[in-house]
Amino acid sequence: MSQAPKYISGEEVEKLLDLKELLNSIETALGNYSKGKDGGVVQPVRLVVPIEKHHGHLGVMPGYSSSDEALATKIVAFYPENKDLPTHQAWVLMQDPTNGSLNAIIDGVSITSIRTGIASAVATKHLANPNSRILALIGAGVQARSHFKALSLLQSFDEVRIFSRTRASAQKLAKEIGKTAKVCSSVEEAVEDADIITTVSFATTPILKAEWVKPGAHINAVGACRPDWRELESRLMQESVVYCDSRDACSQEAGDIILSECDVFAEIGEVINGEKQALWEKTTIFKSVGMAIEDVLSAKIVYEKYMHQLKQDSEYPA
Ligand SMILES: NC(=O)C1=CN([C@@H]2O[C@H](COP(=O)(O)OP(=O)(O)OC[C@H]3O[C@@H](n4cnc5c(N)ncnc54)[C@H](O)[C@@H]3O)[C@@H](O)[C@H]2O)C=CC1
Numbered sequence: 001m002s003q004a005p006k007y008i009s010g011e012e013v014e015k016l017l018d019l020k021e022l023l024n025s026i027e028t029a030l031g032n033y034s035k036g037k038d039g040g041v042v043q044p045v046r047l048v049v050p051i052e053k054h055h056g057h058l059g060v061m062p063g064y065s066s067s068d069e070a071l072a073t074k075i076v077a078f079y080p081e082n083k084d085l086p087t088h089q090a091w092v093l094m095q096d097p098t099n100g101s102l103n104a105i106i107d108g109v110s111i112t113s114i115r116t117g118i119a120s121a122v123a124t125k126h127l128a129n130p131n132s133r134i135l136a137l138i139g140a141g142v143q144a145r146s147h148f149k150a151l152s153l154l155q156s157f158d159e160v161r162i163f164s165r166t167r168a169s170a171q172k173l174a175k176e177i178g179k180t181a182k183v184c185s186s187v188e189e190a191v192e193d194a195d196i197i198t199t200v201s202f203a204t205t206p207i208l209k210a211e212w213v214k215p216g217a218h219i220n221a222v223g224a225c226r227p228d229w230r231e232l233e234s235r236l237m238q239e240s241v242v243y244c245d246s247r248d249a250c251s252q253e254a255g256d257i258i259l260s261e262c263d264v265f266a267e268i269g270e271v272i273n274g275e276k277q278a279l280w281e282k283t284t285i286f287k288s289v290g291m292a293i294e295d296v297l298s299a300k301i302v303y304e305k306y307m308h309q310l311k312q313d314s315e316y317p318a
């Protein structure tokens with residue numbers, strides 16, 4: 001008989017996931033992914049079911065890393081119009097790769113939020129000018145928060161500019177960030193002279209224009225994960241050096257790439273592996289749509305720490 005899987009909540013995920021450890025682990029996983037078969041990562045492009053009637057989407061994201069002996073599937077729903085619930089709902093099902101049994105169901109909202117910021121931090125580490133001082137966040141939701149935390153692992157910022165569709169959400173985030181934060185009235189104002197721009201909105205038509213971006217800036221283009229959605233105008237995509245998380249996934253899902261018909265210079269994993277250059281003195285874009293392997297590695301760290309803690313608690317009860 002199989003054992004009941006553990007349930008690991010979002011609160012526990014946040015306690016157990018060490019951001020620096022995750023950054024190293026995701027960097028290695030992205031490199032392994034870009035090695036193809038030799039990297040031991042199996043990750044098909046996610047399956048997406050549109051729920052048109054309710055303006056939502058359901059994504060199913062399985063992944064396996066043989067070098068980490070980690071197997072998991074994330075089920076993620078995104079409903080941009082949700083008001084009282086988060087716009088993303090997600091669970092990660094962690095399986096034993098040796099026999100397929102289900103070990104744990106882990107809150108996927110926290111994992112999605114944290115790992116996406118960390119993946120952008122890996123790209124930023126390679127692609128941004130090391131003297132970056134001004135960060136612009138476009139969007140002020142869950143991902144804006146996780147990106148601020150993740151990017152702050154790399155450096156501190158003199159100024160963090162925030163623009164969002166609703167000024168109140170930008171003001172709330174600015175209060176959390178503190179005195180370096182500045183609420184802006186337009187995307188143009190937020191990105192003027194910014195060294196790092198992170199678009200984390202639910203925009204479906206371009207909101208960031210080439211003429212506003214400082215030459216040499218680095219952009220993490222994180223929103224717009226459907227083939228007909230975009231955040232960045234075509235000229236910006238065409239005139240910048242574009243890197244992505246996965247060519248396979250972006251060629252099917254990233255409207256910013258598909259609709260602009262821009263060239264993709266490299267996967268970030270190819271830069272990590274030293275196969276492609278990090279052209280950080282040019283204007284660079286890291287376009288991500290999200291990778292199962294990032295969820296798999298996050299879930300593995302969480303699960304192992306959770307089990308270690310359980311063992312300790314049973315050996316040394318309070
Ligand atoms: N690349 C990846 O791996 C992942 C990407 N995402 C994407 O990141 C984006 C943000 O996700 P969350 O922060 O979780 O969502 P959220 O709902 O928590 O926040 C979205 C924010 O964007 C703002 N916004 C919406 N439309 C806008 C517009 N047209 N212009 C400016 N601001 C606008 C909202 O007011 C809100 O502040 C979404 O597009 C989501 O699908 C989410 C998870 C992973």
Ligand SMILES: O=C([O-])C1=[NH+]CCC1
Binds near residue numbers: 112225289
């Ligand atoms: O990777 C992910 O989990 C997602 N990408 C876009 C919506 C959710």
